[in-house]
Amino acid sequence: xxxxxxxxxxxxxxxxxxxxxxxxxxxxxxxxxxxxxxxxxxxxxxxxxxxxxxxxxxxxxxxxxxxxxxxxxxxxxxxxxxxxxxxxxxxxxxxxxxxxxxxxxxxxxxxxxxxxxxxxxxxxxxxxxxxxxxxxxxxxxxxxxxxxxxxxxxxxxxxxxxxxxxxxxxxxxxxxxxxxxxxxxxxxxxxxxxxxxxxxxxxxxxxxxxxxxxxxxxxxxxxxxxxxxxxxxxxxxxxxxxxxxxxxxxxxxxxxxxxxxxxxxxxxxxxxxxxxxxxxxxxxxxxxxxxxxxxxxxxxxxxxxxxxxxxxxxxxxxxxxxxxxxxxxxxxxxxxxxxxxxxxxxxxxxxxxxxxxxxxxxxxxxxxxxxxxxxxxxxxxxxxxxxxxxxxxxxxxxxxxxxxxxxxxxxxxxxxxxxxxxxxxxxxxxxxxxxxxxxxxxxxxxxxxxxxxx
Amino acid sequence: xxxxxxxxxxxxxxxxxxxxxxxxxxxxxxxxxxxxxxxxxxxxxxxxxxxxxxxxxxxxxxxxxxxxxxxxxxxxxxxxxxxxxxxxxxxxxxxxxxxxxxxxxxxxxxxxxxxxxxxxxxxxxxxxxx
Numbered sequence: 173x174x175x176x177x178x179x180x181x182x183x184x185x186x187x188x189x190x191x192x193x194x195x196x197x198x199x200x201x202x203x204x205x206x207x208x209x210x211x212x213x214x215x216x217x218x219x220x221x222x223x224x225x226x227x228x229x230x231x232x233x234x235x236x237x238x239x240x241x242x243x244x245x246x247x248x249x250x251x252x253x254x255x256x257x258x259x260x261x262x263x264x265x266x267x268x269x270x271x272x273x274x275x276x277x278x279x280x281x282x283x284x285x286x287x288x289x290x291x292x293x294x295x296x297x298x299x300x301x302x303x304x305x306x307x308x309x310x311x312x313x314x315x316x317x318x319x320x321x322x323x324x325x326x327x328x329x330x331x332x333x334x335x336x337x338x339x340x341x342x343x344x345x346x347x348x349x350x351x352x353x354x355x356x357x358x359x360x361x362x363x364x365x366x367x368x369x370x371x372x373x374x375x376x377x378x379x380x381x382x383x384x385x386x387x388x389x390x391x392x393x394x395x396x397x398x399x400x401x402x403x404x405x406x407x408x409x410x411x412x413x414x415x416x417x418x419x420x421x422x423x424x425x426x427x428x429x430x431x432x433x434x435x436x437x438x439x440x441x442x443x444x445x446x447x448x449x450x451x452x453x454x455x456x457x458x459x460x461x462x463x464x465x466x467x468x469x470x471x472x473x474x475x476x477x478x479x480x481x482x483x484x485x486x487x488x489x490x491x492x493x494x495x496x497x498x499x500x501x502x503x504x505x506x507x508x509x510x511x512x513x514x515x516x517x518x519x520x521x522x523x524x525x526x527x528x529x530x531x532x533x534x535x536x537x538x539x540x541x542x543x544x545x546x547x548x549x550x551x552x553x554x555x556x557x558x559x560x561x562x563x564x565x566x567x568x569x570x571x572x573x574x575x576x577x578x579x580x581x582x583x584x585x586x587x588x589x590x591x592x593x594x595x596x597x598x599x600x601x602x603x604x605x606x607x608x609x610x611x612x613x614x615x616x617x618x619x620x621x622x623x624x625x626x
Numbered sequence: 627x628x629x630x631x632x633x634x635x636x637x638x639x640x641x642x643x644x645x646x647x648x649x650x651x652x653x654x655x656x657x658x659x660x661x662x663x664x665x666x667x668x669x670x671x672x673x674x675x676x677x678x679x680x681x682x683x684x685x686x687x688x689x690x691x692x693x694x695x696x697x698x699x700x701x702x703x704x705x706x707x708x709x710x711x712x713x714x715x716x717x718x719x720x721x722x723x724x725x726x727x728x729x730x731x732x733x734x735x736x737x738x739x740x741x742x743x744x745x746x747x748x749x750x751x752x753x754x755x756x
Contacts, residue, residue, distance in 0.1 A: 323670055465666045465668065465687065495687065495688075495689075495690070495691060495692050496687070496692040497691070497692075499685075499692050499693070499694070
């Protein structure tokens with residue numbers, strides 16, 4: 173009976189097998205002073221007491237609902253219609269188990285199928301899978317697919333303006349794959365950085381040993397460039413082009429599928445998922461039909477049952493558990509179904525025109541802000557290429573100091589400190605604008621920053 | 627089970643048909659019946675490539691399992707069956723005909739000596755059971 177707890181003699185046997193005399197020895201890598209801390213907890217409280225305590229504590233937080241938020245850099249504060257949350261919490265979706273058994277999972281399977289259809293349409297690709305954990309892991313899976321597809325090649329070219337966290341995740345996932353990385357070294361000066369962040373420069377890093385090129389659109393610093401020339405260079409070299417996108421921007425911009433991308437991935441959080449401290453989020457993954465068998469995760473498909481009625485099944489799940497097993501190139505076999513459902517409801521509510529409107533608002537707010545903030549002494553909008561809803565602002569002092577003052581004195585959550593990831597961008601802030609940053613808030617930001625320059 | 631007499635066989639269930647120094651290969655009837663419905667065949671070697679005996683040349687995926695297909699003897703690839711990409715079921719229906727995977731020129735015909743003939747392969751399959 174494998175579900176019974178271990179007996180004392182079994183424990184001893186296992187310890188003997190690994191050459192350890194007692195279980196405590198297994199923790200010897202942890203400094204002794206930290207090893208078995210005494211956790212002092214207060215006495216238990218009743219539920220109403222706990223609720224009141226938690227509410228009191230939460231009042232100390234600044235968040236996107238009680239402060240003006242100009243922080244983006246990969247996660248964006250968008251309006252989420254209440255219908256999204258309401259439908260998500262329905263028990264049929266909320267408590268459903270993974271849809272292995274098609275005959276009892278039609279609702280879940282249909283929602284995944286519709287999610288895939290929406291993502292394929294949005295990205296301009298032929299096929300999309302049932303989703304991943306988040307944008308960063310989806311990007312890593314894109315690189316893995318390319319390394320499988322273009323056998324024998326090991327070079328992974330990444331744009332320096334691909335999200336720094338994504339680049340780290342790709343490197344982590346590819347440990348052991350023998351991959352080499354190029355393209356994202358960041359130079360010491362801002363002008364050199366600007367040159368290196370261009371698509372034109374990225375194209376020069378592509379050679380005959382390159383398996384995949386990873387670019388971002390709009391880039392991490394908010395800029396938009398035509399990717400068609402990069403796609404051409406990449407394909408001529410026999411490599412694949414994977415593009416990380418912001419799904420909101422695709423309401424307005426030409427989809428990467430039309431510019432020759434082979435894989436389009438991204439973070440689905442802007443589509444109806446709250447910021448909520450960084451998760452749960454949603455990775456989406458779209459590609460061409462030709463690569464579908466190398467795609468990780470699962471794919472829901474539409475079919476007909478024995479009586480000719482429409483139904484949904486897991487069409488493809490060539491995953492490690494029951495098909496590829498030790499030959500699998502990814503350990504992803506499930507998907508982020510509830511978050512994919514949130515994105516599906518959000519996109520269904522907004523429709524094509526609604527998403528376009530959100531994207532329009534983001535675009536115009538950002539451009540209004542760029543114009544407004546460039547009039548502030550000491551600050552300079554340094555983005556040179558067309559932008560979508562984020563841009564880089566050069567500041568007269570440290571971003572951390574400015575952000576502290578913005579929060580303490582103005583209830584404003586400031587921008588992302590780019591110096592954290594790019595030493596040449598110390599004192600540079602990445603600001604994000606959405607439909608939830610109206611002009612009055614932007615005017616207040618300009619006013620607040622004006623005081624910072626004195 | 628269909629085990630043609632004029633072919634040679636490997637322990638990993640590939641067949642090889644030899645005509646002089648030229649050969650073609652694929653997976654056996656036994657292999658396709660064990661795999662059941664084949665949904666995907668990816669012959670990933672390219673014409674002109676020279677490969678040693680035992681190197682993987684294709685991957686085959688069925689509704690039950692995925693497996694690699696190995697070259698029964700070393701040689702230089704002359705042709706690959708690209709049609710299998712669109713009609714993977716050929717490997718089920720006609721494993722010794724339309725289901726062929728790679729045609730190649732043998733590097734060393736002596737390598738064929740270690741392969742099984744039809745009779746030995748039949749005994750080998752029968753001995754594996756379930």
